[in-house]
Amino acid sequence: MKTTLIASALIAAAGFAQAQSATYGVDPTHTFVTFEAQHFGTSTLRGRFDRKEGTVQLDRAGKSGKAEITIDITSVSTGVGPLDGHLKSKDFFDAATNPSAKFVGDKFSFNGDKVSEVAGTLTMMGKTLPVTLKASNFNCYQNPMLKREVCGGDFETTIARSQWGIVYGLPGIPDNIRLLIQIEAVKQ
Structure with a gap:
């Protein structure tokens, strides 16, 4: 009897943990x-990528998750149109050959119930x-218009572009590039 109760409790706990995982678009x-x-x-050059897509699987109870974000380099x-064209060229992103970039995060760290880095x-x-993307802000809320949970935050990292073979303009144009990702994802 005692073994049956323990087994039932473990099965229920496993089901509860599974139920806590959710997918967000x-x-x-x-x-x-x-x-x-x-x-x-001199000054700071800023740019953005207008098209991106992906999913985030988040299990706050289990303190785990997975994020897959695809960025359209084109x-x-x-x-500044001419600068955009230069960034798409072989000197920088070589967008004709490499039209996308992809981040896959599978190691989520938490501070309480909030994601602190991925x-x-x-x-x-x-x-x-x-x-590694560090979170400076993270929260989940019930969206009043969508009637669904939305989670998101501000994440950032600094990369050395030369590691990916982008060496044009070094050292005049520095190697270190700050990436900022502001993300919101809707529970599916």
């Missing part, structure tokens, strides 16, 4: 992927390297 209208680079030691935008890999220019 990235909301492209509330998700922004931007970058910052120093421009020859949608790079700085607000570690994974960034595939860009045909190379996959480790990247």
Whole structure:
């Protein structure tokens, strides 16, 4: 009898833990992927990628998750057409050959019930390297218009572009690029 109660409790706990995991679709209208680079030691050059998509699986009770975010490199935008064209060229992103980049995060860290960082890999220019996104903000809320839960936050990291083979303009244009990802994802 005691063994049956323990087994039942373990099965119920496993079912409860599974029930806590949810899949969220990235909301492209509330998700922004931007970058910052120093421009020859003077001002900060900023740009963004206008098209992105992905999913996030989040289990707050189990303190785990997985994020897959695909970024359309051809949608790079700085607000300056000739610069956008140069960034798409072989000097930088080589968008004709490498039209997308993908972040896959599978190591979620939490501070209480809030995501504090996501570690994974960034595939860009045909190379996959480790990247950790640190959260400066994270929250979930019930969206009054969608009538569904939305989770999101502000994440950032700094990468060395040369690791992906983007070496044009070094050292005048610095190697370190700050990536900022503001994301909101809707529970499916």
